[in-house]
Structures are given as structure tokens and as C-alpha cells.
Amino acid sequence: MDEQQGRRFGGPPMWWRHGPPWWNRWDDEEHAPRLPWRSTLLITAFVMAGSNFAAEGQGGHREHLDPFARVLLLVASGLLLWRKRYPVAVVFGTSVAATLYLGAGYPYGPVFLAVAVACFNAILTGHRKAAWAAVGVFWAGHALVAHWLYRWLPPSGDPAAPWGQEGVIAAWVAAILAVSELARTRREQWAKERAERAxxxxxxxxxxxxxxxxxxxxxxxxxxxxxxxxxxxxxxxxxxxxxxxxxxxxxxxxxxxxxxxxxxxxxxxxxxxxxxxxxxxxxxxxxxxxxxxxxxxxxxxxxxxxxxxxxxxxxxxxxxxxxxxxxxxxxxxxxxxxxxxxxxxxxxxxxxxxxxxxxxxxxxxxxxxxxxxxxxxxxxxxxxxxxxxxxxxxxxxxxxxxxxxxxxxxxxxxxxxxx
CATH class of the missing domain: 3.30.565.10 (Histidine kinase-like ATPase, C-terminal domain)
Structure with missing residues (x-):
């Protein structure tokens, strides 16, 4: 099914897909990649539980976890269930959810893990530009909130974030991208070696x-x-x-x-x-x-x-x-x-x-x-x-x-x- 047919019947454009065409029939579950249920459940459980501990440690400086925060955490980690089928949509969706979560003043914590996994998966599946763009949006959004929009966003009376903290986050983002690119390179080398042996x-x-x-x-x-x-x-x-x-x-x-x-x-x-x-x-x-x-x-x-x-x-x-x-x-x-x-x-x-x-x-x-x-x-x-x-x-x-x-x-x- 081409891109116009996908939009006509309510499905996503085909360029959002990963893998060969016979893997990417959005209306045929039998030919689509299997959903990674186990790993997604483990990541979601870790993000939800770890955020509770992070909220206790940062209670005096960040907003308490409310239902909206938990929904954002659930969205950021739950989207990973479709990361094999829609790597581009997932990496952007996870980055936006994490940006909203931090912009609302909720505690720093394992929400970064969801972004890292989505970015890693997108790079491995060949969507490097999308992964870099999504992580760039996430980092830019955090910098915008931490140094300009903090005056109008919770928590009230929150000062601007120190630039040292921004450097730590930038280093964290660079590390994710570096590890992902290294894994992609190794994967391509292994694939090339297998092809040469065959x-x-x-x-x-x-x-x-x-x-x-x-x-x-x-x-x-x-x-x-x-x-x-x-x-x-x-x-x-x-x-x-x-x-x-x-x-x-x-x-x-x-x-x-x-x-x-x-x-x-x-x-x-x-x-x-x-x-x-x-x-x-x-x-x-x-x-x-x-x-x-x-x-x-x-x-x-x-x-x-x-x-x-x-x-x-x-x-x-x-x-x-x-x-x-x-x-x-x-x-x-x-x-x-x-x-x-x-x-x-x-x-x-x-x-x-x-x-x-x-x-x-x-x-x-x-x-x-x-x-x-x-x-x-x-x-x-x-x-x-x-x-x-x-x-x-x-x-x-x-x-x-x-x-x-x-x-x-x-x-x-x-x-x-x-x-």
C-alpha cells in the first residue's frame, strides 16, 4: 500500500515504517514486526516506580506527581511498544511527552530512559536524521523551559537552571547518540560480514x-x-x-x-x-x-x-x-x-x-x-x-x-x- 492509500484509510504514511514492504503492512498484523511487550512492560514499570523515588528526593524543588504526570510517564514509556513498527513516530512522541513532563515541573528521573531507548531504536533501524532531530527537539525544549519559560511554568518561584546542569543534560544526550551510532556501526559491520561469508x-x-x-x-x-x-x-x-x-x-x-x-x-x-x-x-x-x-x-x-x-x-x-x-x-x-x-x-x-x-x-x-x-x-x-x-x-x-x-x-x- 502506498503513502496516499495509507492516508486515505487512516493509516500512517509508509515512510514512518521500518523494514521491507512485506513487513510494513499496517492493516495486516500477521506481516508486521512483533510487538516488544516484555521489554516495554519492564521499562514502563521501571519508569513509573523510579519516578516515585525521584519525586520523593526532589519534593522540595519540583512538582509532585499528579495524574497528569503519570499519564505523561505512561505515554512516554508505553509508546515504546510500537518502536519496531513506527520508529520515527515513537522517537518523536516519546521526546514530546518527556519535554511536556519536564516543562510541567515534574521531577527529573527515569523518563530520560524512554527517550534513550526510542532514540537507540530509531538509529538502529536506519532513521538517524529522525532520531537526531527528535533528541534535538527534546534538548532544545528543555533548555527553553529551564532558561526562559520557567517564569510562567510550575513550580512557582523556580529560578533559572544553572548552565552546569544544562551541560550535564547535553553530555547525556551526546552519550545516547554516540552509543546508538556505535551500535549501528557494529550492526552494519556484522551484516556486511554475514553477507560476505554468504x-x-x-x-x-x-x-x-x-x-x-x-x-x-x-x-x-x-x-x-x-x-x-x-x-x-x-x-x-x-x-x-x-x-x-x-x-x-x-x-x-x-x-x-x-x-x-x-x-x-x-x-x-x-x-x-x-x-x-x-x-x-x-x-x-x-x-x-x-x-x-x-x-x-x-x-x-x-x-x-x-x-x-x-x-x-x-x-x-x-x-x-x-x-x-x-x-x-x-x-x-x-x-x-x-x-x-x-x-x-x-x-x-x-x-x-x-x-x-x-x-x-x-x-x-x-x-x-x-x-x-x-x-x-x-x-x-x-x-x-x-x-x-x-x-x-x-x-x-x-x-x-x-x-x-x-x-x-x-x-x-x-x-x-x-x-
Whole structure:
């Protein structure tokens, strides 16, 4: 409900409210902040009882508490019941009631507590200007009564208040405002820290989802590409060469079994993130197995060079990069021959180069174009780079440069044992 509707139906303007709009429906108690009954009753009881004691101690100098004084005390403290819903109205109402109380010559006392609580609440809820204005009105009103209007106000014959007393009241007001501002600052800092922790948790969750998506993409893209090729071979030879068709089906069965095992491993780490994986993550030590899989899909792969000792994260990334590059050759290249080169410089950098002779066929076995992006993300996460594109003499090249050691703070950054 907007401000005009609030005035039309008798409710206060919406800017007097505190909190988000769904909290501030003045005609719907279910969505409004809960009323602080207990604290308000305690404050009211303290103000009423404390004012009686203050009246006894100041009986010769201030007016006795009469019904009007008690009504003002009850209003000043009772308004605090609505301080969560109407912080601006409450802080002004409490200040006006306290000003009338002191202006009528009643004893100084716990009525200041009601003003302090209302001011504190208004500042905490973000209504700083209203709180400062209300307290300023209260202090100005008291100064006006104590130094000018005292001649016409009770108690009769009361002299002007000493300026030292005015300084004490000013210091009291400044202390209230300072404590309120300090509490507001601390509250904002806590809220900011909670928001930063939540954002960091969401970022970690996003990174984990991206990692799992990369793993699933690399596993499934490679395996399904091999299965697709072998299924085509099996269908073509089913009526002419049963033995070759049987070999293709055997390859499909083995490849699908391996893919299911790797997918299960990834899902197991997702379900139980605190446990160690049941099987070691693949690395460059499985290159011969990768070459055999590529051969079953009709691709001859030559490997040159020996892989150095690698951190587990780097080893997995290197294996997935080679796997994805060979998968792209199977799916998108007319060449049936690929070469994998491994080299490392000064035991600090690993260079992977995967070449094929092309040409590109333009065929797409259901790919989504995420292969190269996934390779670049893996390399970037380790501080490495990926370059991919056509070669000058034809074909396609993927060049990966990876650090031998994982960056500090990366999980599983320990170097693998010698194979």
C-alpha cells in the first residue's frame, strides 16, 4: 500500500515504517514486526516506580506527581511498544511527552530512559536524521523551559537552571547518540560480514558445480564419442563382418562401463564431500589406456615424451586436456592420426601439444562447444594457459602450458609419488 492509500484509510504514511514492504503492512498484523511487550512492560514499570523515588528526593524543588504526570510517564514509556513498527513516530512522541513532563515541573528521573531507548531504536533501524532531530527537539525544549519559560511554568518561584546542569543534560544526550551510532556501526559491520561469508559460500558452491560439470563433460564427451563411432562401425558391419561388429560392441560395453564408473566417482564426491574418493583421480599415467580407447575409435595416437612428477590437480587437468583434445579429433577431424607431445622446462612448466592433420569435417556428435572452454578453465585455475586453433600446414593444434606444482592453497597440491 502506498503513502496516499495509507492516508486515505487512516493509516500512517509508509515512510514512518521500518523494514521491507512485506513487513510494513499496517492493516495486516500477521506481516508486521512483533510487538516488544516484555521489554516495554519492564521499562514502563521501571519508569513509573523510579519516578516515585525521584519525586520523593526532589519534593522540595519540583512538582509532585499528579495524574497528569503519570499519564505523561505512561505515554512516554508505553509508546515504546510500537518502536519496531513506527520508529520515527515513537522517537518523536516519546521526546514530546518527556519535554511536556519536564516543562510541567515534574521531577527529573527515569523518563530520560524512554527517550534513550526510542532514540537507540530509531538509529538502529536506519532513521538517524529522525532520531537526531527528535533528541534535538527534546534538548532544545528543555533548555527553553529551564532558561526562559520557567517564569510562567510550575513550580512557582523556580529560578533559572544553572548552565552546569544544562551541560550535564547535553553530555547525556551526546552519550545516547554516540552509543546508538556505535551500535549501528557494529550492526552494519556484522551484516556486511554475514553477507560476505554468504557470498563466499555461494562462490565456493558455484566453483564446485563448475568443477563437477567439467568432470562430467570430459568423461561423457569422450566416452560417448567413442561409443558413437563404434556404434556406427557395428551397424555398418553387422551384416557383412560379424567379428568386427562384435569387437565394436565389446568396445561400446567396455567404454560405457568405464564412463559409468567415472560418473559414479564424481557423484560420490558430490554426495560425500568430506570423504576421500574411492578411486584415485586419473592422471597422465593413464595415457596408454587413453591411446587404446582412441584406437578403438579408429584414431591412431603417437605419444612422445615422459610426464614429470605432477601435483594431483595438475595431473588430472593434464589428463582431461589430452582426453578432450583427442575427443575433438575423433568428432571433428577427418584425420585418423594424432600426436601428443609432452615436455617440461626446468621442472617448473609442463607443455602439452596435441596435433592432428585435419581437415575439419564439421560433424558434431551432439557437442555443445564447451570442450575448449572447459580446457581453458582447467588451465586458468592452475595458473596455466591454453592455445587452440588451426595449424599453418593444416590440421588443428591444442597447446597447454601448466605449472608442475599446483598454486598455493589449492586442494591436493602435494606432488604425486614417482610412478
Amino acid at each position: 557470498q563466499a559460500a555461494r562462490r565456493r558452491a558455484d566453483e564446485e558445480r563448475l568443477r563437477i560439470a567439467r568432470e562430467l563433460h570430459d568423461v561423457l564427451a569422450h566416452s560417448i564419442s567413442v561409443i558413437n563411432v563404434q556404434a556406427g562401425v557395428g551397424l555398418a558391419l553387422l551384416d557383412t563382418d560379424l567379428e568386427q561388429a562384435r569387437t565394436a560392441l565389446t568396445t561400446i560395453k567396455a567404454q560405457s562401463k568405464e564412463a559409468l564408473g567415472e560418473v559414479r566417482q564424481v557423484l560420490d564426491t558430490l554426495r560425500t564431500p568430506g570423504d576421500a574418493p574411492r578411486a584415485p583421480a586419473p592422471g597422465l599415467d593413464r595415457l596408454p589406456e587413453l591411446v587404446e580407447q582412441a584406437a578403438s575409435a579408429g584414431l591412431t595416437v603417437e605419444v612422445e615424451g615422459e610426464p614429470p612428477r605432477l601435483a594431483p590437480g595438475t595431473d588430472l587437468a593434464a589428463f582431461r586436456i589430452v582426453q578432450e583434445a583427442l575427443t575433438n579429433v575423433v568428432r571433428h577431424s577427418g584425420s585418423r592420426h594424432a600426436r601428443v607431445y609432452l615436455d617440461h622446462d626446468d621442472r617448473t612448466t609442463l607443455r602439452l601439444r596435441i596435433d592432428d592433420d585435419g581437415p575439419a569435417t564439421g560433424a558434431d556428435a551432439g557437442g555443445s562447444g564447451n570442450g575448449l572452454a572447459g580446457m581453458r578453465e582447467r588451465a586458468a585455475a592452475l595458473g596455466g594457459t591454453i592455445e587452440a586453433g588451426p595449424r599453418a600446414d593444416g590440421g588443428f593444434r591444442v597447446l597447454a602450458v601448466l605449472p608442475l606444482q599446483a598454486p598455493a592453497g589449492e586442494p591436493n597440491s602435494d606432488v604425486k609419488e614417482d610412478r
